[in-house]
Amino acid sequence: MSQLETIRTAADYLRARLPEAPEFALVLGSGLGGLADRIENPVYIPYGEVPGFPLSTAPGHAGQFVAGRLAGRAVLCMQGRFHYYEGHDMAAIALPVRVIKALGCRALILTNAAGGVNYDFSVGDFMLITDHINFMGANPLRGANEEEIGPRFCDMSRVYDADLQKTARTVATEKDLTLREGVYLGYMGPSYETPAEIRAFRTLGADAVGMSTVPEAIAASHCGLPVLALSLITNMAAGMTGKRLSGEEVIEIANRRGPVFQDLVEGIVAALA
Ligand code: HPA
Numbered sequence: 001m002s003q004l005e006t007i008r009t010a011a012d013y014l015r016a017r018l019p020e021a022p023e024f025a026l027v028l029g030s031g032l033g034g035l036a037d038r039i040e041n042p043v044y045i046p047y048g049e050v051p052g053f054p055l056s057t058a059p060g061h062a063g064q065f066v067a068g069r070l071a072g073r074a075v076l077c078m079q080g081r082f083h084y085y086e087g088h089d090m091a092a093i094a095l096p097v098r099v100i101k102a103l104g105c106r107a108l109i110l111t112n113a114a115g116g117v118n119y120d121f122s123v124g125d126f127m128l129i130t131d132h133i134n135f136m137g138a139n140p141l142r143g144a145n146e147e148e149i150g151p152r153f154c155d156m157s158r159v160y161d162a163d164l165q166k167t168a169r170t171v172a173t174e175k176d177l178t179l180r181e182g183v184y185l186g187y188m189g190p191s192y193e194t195p196a197e198i199r200a201f202r203t204l205g206a207d208a209v210g211m212s213t214v215p216e217a218i219a220a221s222h223c224g225l226p227v228l229a230l231s232l233i234t235n236m237a238a239g240m241t242g243k244r245l246s247g248e249e250v251i252e253i254a255n256r257r258g259p260v261f262q263d264l265v266e267g268i269v270a271a272l273a
Pocket of ligand 1: 116187210245
């Protein structure tokens with residue numbers, strides 16, 4: 001099957017099961033999964049039921065679409081995402097984004113848990129991603145290009161939509177939440193970085209580091225889907241404190257700050273033009 005056929009088959013399947021056409025799509029990272037519980041009249045579609053979709057295996061990630069109304073808006077949420085470190089190829093990570101575009105969504109909100117690289121940040125902070133560095137050593141656009149999806153050489157100068165960023169800033173201010181801003185560096189994982197890597201990444205201009213989001217943002221840019229991306233800083237990156245890093249700590253902080261992060265994202269959805 002061509003990429004285009006795979007996208008259309010998955011989109012047709014979802015369209016038949018969705019209560020209405022979604023206006024916005026969200027990828028719920030660690031700590032944000034609970035946002036799906038705020039959806040009115042939710043319809044759950046496990047990824048495994050969607051033709052062409054792989055299964056998600058990462059801990060803390062449920063692996064299903066949740067569709068319905070959030071803050072009065074028709075949304076399609078991904079509760080759990082596909083990570084490169086799980087062994088999925090980049091095409092599998094790009095597929096849901098392309099399906100979201102095919103379903104007619106007007107914007108994609110990407111969220112994640114990330115390590116703070118910028119010394120001004122603290123654990124529990126929220127960061128608006130203003131740009132990224134792809135340090136994953138792979139690109140979802142590698143291989144044959146289908147012009148109907150997007151161009152062979154895709155501009156990456158404005159991945160993170162200026163209007164969406166403005167909305168996020170306004171909502172954070174209204175909610176009296178500090179919204180940090182910065183560059184997210186995508187790292188392949190699944191090992192965390194070494195202190196030397198974190199020092200190098202800071203020199204390169206990174207403010208936060210994580211193992212997701214970049215492939216999805218590239219795929220979204222390629223197919224012309226505006227992106228807003230937000231990080232929850234669950235830990236300071238390797239070597240920045242005396243502490244060692246653990247996945248449990250990341251999940252604990254994600255769960256603790258999750259409800260406030262969810263308030264912010266729900267507020268943004270409510271305020272979207
Ligand atoms: N590094 C990479 N990914 C992460 C981190 C980190 O420190 N924290 C949460 N996700």
